[in-house]
Amino acid sequence: MTARRIRRSARLIVLDPSERVLMFRFDVAGRPPFWVTAGGECEPDESFEEAARRELLEETGISADPGEQIARTTPEFVTVEGEPVQADERYFLVRVPEPSISTDCHTALEQQVMTQHRWFSLDELGGWHEALFPENLAKLIEMARPS
Template sequence: MTLNPNLRLRRAARLIVLDPDDRALMFRYDVPGRDPFWVTAGGECEPDESFAEAARRELYEETGIAADPGPEIARMTPEFVTVEGEPVQADERFFLVRVTEARIDTSRHTALEQQLMTQHRWFTRAELVDWPEAVFPANLGDMIDQETRA
């Protein structure tokens, strides 16, 4: 894996949150000037924070769920433009969290998240594959299938 030295490295923890029906929690972002897109919960690590620590914090902040994120199950290093408009090289680590109920609390979202994260919903695998708007990561269904078979 080659990282782009010309871009800021954005370390982030991403959470694949599955409900009892194996549906994945996704958040819809509506960023001015861009097409809407859906992403898993998660976000950038604080400077001295491990990926696992960031996963635990982001899970609680974005969903209200206080849980151990478990082991890292995947890593991706995409280049993209953040919602603030900064091109970055990401180092994203994914964690799988199973919850007992499909209820979340978004009251801890930051002002920017409240503005841009306009919806959340639980997606079936079929919906992830066939959704008319962009879903990130694009191979999320495959990632879930791999973990649920393991």
């Protein structure tokens, strides 16, 4: 058995003033639709923080400091290109003043598979009819709230 490649990525939990989180719906041939936070793979010499800043701008049009890492997950999955990977995902929380984004900088692949975006309330995360990743997103948001 061949070891899976480690896929380093920065994920962004983008919250609007109503505490709704931005999610993107992926429609990939041969798979059920699923929703994920903004973010993506780090470039070879890029830090997680640098990737978070770049991915935030590319996927949402928002230029902001992603702040400190708030969580890390290491799921195994198959990428949209069909590669099985072992992920090393670092999460950053970004609060935005309004629920408005631009998808103008999406790559051709992103335009093809990222078919929708939506702002989810915490209540909606628990009972949504399609898969949401990370599965513990509501808990990550709760843990990141100021005490």
